[in-house]
Amino acid sequence: MARAVRTASQLDTGLLIACGILAAVALIMPTWMQEAVATAIRRTVLAPLVSVQQKSEVVRATIVSRDSVQKLSAAAAGLALSAPELSNENEQLRQLIGLGARLGRGFVAAEVLQMGTLDQEFTLTVSAGSNAGVERGTPIVTSEGLVGMVQSVDPTFSIAISWAHPDFGVSAMSVDGAAFGIVKPHLGTGAQRWLLELRGVPFRAALETGALVVSSGLGQGYPRGIPIGTVISEQQTTEKWVRTYILKPAVLPNTPGPVLLLIPSRSPKDVNGVWTTLASSDSAERSIVMAGDSMAKKAALDEIAARRAAGDTISRDSLSADSLGGLPGRGGVPGRPDTTRRNVPRDTTRRPARVDTTRPKPPTGPPPPADQLQPEDTWP
Known part of the structure; x- marks a missing residue:
């Protein structure tokens, strides 16, 4: 009995030492070797566990939804089809199907199973x-x-990084091809963490607010023409020969959903025109802005002309009254200038409001709604 206990204790000690050695080796291994070992473990040792977990999730979901499914009826099904979430999901699927039809080939449809x-x-x-x-x-x-x-x-799933990951980067350009640069995540805090930066833009290539930025196709992996984001503002940096712009991302990776994976070896190298909605909306927005400026200028000129016409009429009436008042038989009295009017003194004691520098920055959290993504200097 004592010998069996001693043998079991020695075996436990040996396993502990072996695990310690393996842990030390794993820490000093290069990154590519660590990924290879992790992939091998997932494909062999953990493969049955992953399969069991997937089956257990299906069973759990079935048990949870059984009671609610039994209470549903045909009328409730029609109501469910009009639910906002389901309508949004259907709209996303329709848009994704349209995108796949425009791409034609070189893509794989998939689902984002889990966020970070x-x-x-x-x-x-x-x-x-x-x-x-x-x-x-x-x-x-x-x-x-x-x-x-x-x-x-892996054979049946993949691990990906979103554009907010610190290691992410993509060569980008403006839609008209006038400006090129590198898009990297904006490493701020709070809502600022969910913005992008377009770095390295030549100083002569200025971008307007609202300009669409797409992938340039330079390098490997990213075809030309994928929308990345729109320009919010220019960020002030110490570099005088290049510009840096803050971008509002085209997609917020906040919820799982359907996606397309563009296989580099099979997808086209240029996908300009595939995202026609964003490109057309960008050009339409510019046209509206230009039209709005022209209409505003025309309205201002019309208003100035109307004021001049009204002023000329008043001047003529005043001159007629003054000249008639000096004639015999007219009761008019020539007017005198008002010499008692004084200028209102200016308030020279008013001081500009100080900026509140003690306001804490928003805490880091999930992506905010898209309409709340603004650079920090525009926050209220």
């Missing part, structure tokens, strides 16, 4: 892997624009 965890906030799990032709560096897009890129691939 606490230690990996900007990662995504996608339901397509190497069996479907997905490769490392594959762009992930929606009908609105770029979401991120695939970082590691």
